[in-house]
Amino acid sequence: MTATWTPYRIRQLSEQLTxxxxxxxxxxxxxxxxxxxxxxRLHFPAVPLGDHSSxxxxxxxxxxxxxxxxxHGLITRLPRRIGxxxxxxxxxxxxxxxxxxxxxxxxxADGQRRRFVTPSTxxxxxxxxxxxxxxxxxxxxxxxxxxxxxxxxxxxCWREYTSPSGSALSVKPDLAVVTADTEFETHNFVEVDRxxxxxxxxxxxxxxxxxxxxxxIEQDRTGVFPLVVWVTPDERRADRVRRxxxxxxxxxxxxxxxxxxxxxxxxxxxxxxxxxxGGTT
Numbered sequence: 001m002t003a004t005w006t007p008y009r010i011r012q013l014s015e016q017l018t019x020x021x022x023x024x025x026x027x028x029x030x031x032x033x034x035x036x037x038x039x040x041r042l043h044f045p046a047v048p049l050g051d052h053s054s055x056x057x058x059x060x061x062x063x064x065x066x067x068x069x070x071x072h073g074l075i076t077r078l079p080r081r082i083g084x085x086x087x088x089x090x091x092x093x094x095x096x097x098x099x100x101x102x103x104x105x106x107x108x109a110d111g112q113r114r115r116f117v118t119p120s121t122x123x124x125x126x127x128x129x130x131x132x133x134x135x136x137x138x139x140x141x142x143x144x145x146x147x148x149x150x151x152x153x154x155x156x157c158w159r160e161y162t163s164p165s166g167s168a169l170s171v172k173p174d175l176a177v178v179t180a181d182t183e184f185e186t187h188n189f190v191e192v193d194r195x196x197x198x199x200x201x202x203x204x205x206x207x208x209x210x211x212x213x214x215x216x217i218e219q220d221r222t223g224v225f226p227l228v229v230w231v232t233p234d235e236r237r238a239d240r241v242r243r244x245x246x247x248x249x250x251x252x253x254x255x256x257x258x259x260x261x262x263x264x265x266x267x268x269x270x271x272x273x274x275x276x277x278g279g280t281t
Contacts, residue, residue: 010106016072021065022107025074028096029104030153031131033124035082036062037090042135049142063089074100080121082128093124122196129261130174130192133231136265137177145271149185150178157189161215171205171212176226179269187226188268192261195237199244202230206251213255229267230258 017025024043028034034042040062044052052058069075074097081091096104101114119127134151141148157176163169175190191205209228212218218225232238242258245251259267 010103013072013103014107021069024065024069025096025100025104028075028094029101031127031134032154033078033093033095033119033127034131035090035128036066036092036094037082038128038131038135039066039094040090041139045139045142049139059090066092066094069100070097072099073097074103078118078124080124082125093128095119126192126194129194130190133190133192133261133264133268134175134177137179137269140265140269141179145181146269147180148177148269149180150176152176159212159218161212161217163211169208169211171208173228177268178226181271184270185224186268186270187222187224189226189228190268191228191230193230193232193237193241195233199240202241203244203248203251206245206248206256210250210252210255213252225255228256229264230256231261231264232258233261235260 020043024039027042040058044050044058044062046052046055046058052061066075070077075094076097078093078095080093082093095116098116134153137148137151140146153175154172158170158172160168160170173189174192177188177190179186189209213225230241232241238258238260245256246253257267
């Protein structure tokens, strides 16, 4: 029988949770899946980004808290680890359990229930790569070189528009990010590419972004159209995607930028020297 989420039940559970516990639950909900290592980087940072003396100490603290939240039935671990057994507890992947999801919904009076299923390996790996990129941006902002003004994950970063024929369409980036240094703001839609999609699929997504650009909706809302940044596994894949975009005469190449993931943070959050293509008016 499903427990009734009465005000007393919500208050009782809230009294057992710390503010950091609630932040962890919210982060797992936002990113959909997080590994122990990513949760550690986000909520238990070691020096110089936080108070923990070492990553090992931070990981032990993270594991204790996650096990406690698991015992409360708020989160659950997936049967597969990232990196295999050798990565130990840091490779465990977590998602909200039904109780955690109901608790967060009750906290914000949200009646929309979410259905939880065990994700596929492909979905898990892609989701964690997106989260790792987002958390890398947050860590860079903690160092003080740049500021993350906005970081939207799915589905908040999705954009809807209408085609010239009147059809309802959408673009669904993995992230929408706005960063700033002392002089410039950089606006980006982010597509994390794992080299699993063929060229035609990449080009279809590019054409959808171009249609959205032509609608003018984003420019009316924010005054700028974000650069669409494709983040690839390596330079070889980046070069292939660049050539595909450049060879398509229907695309405005200035709307797109392709970078291997090793350079992604410097593109999405440039400091001192602005990204020359960081947003198209």
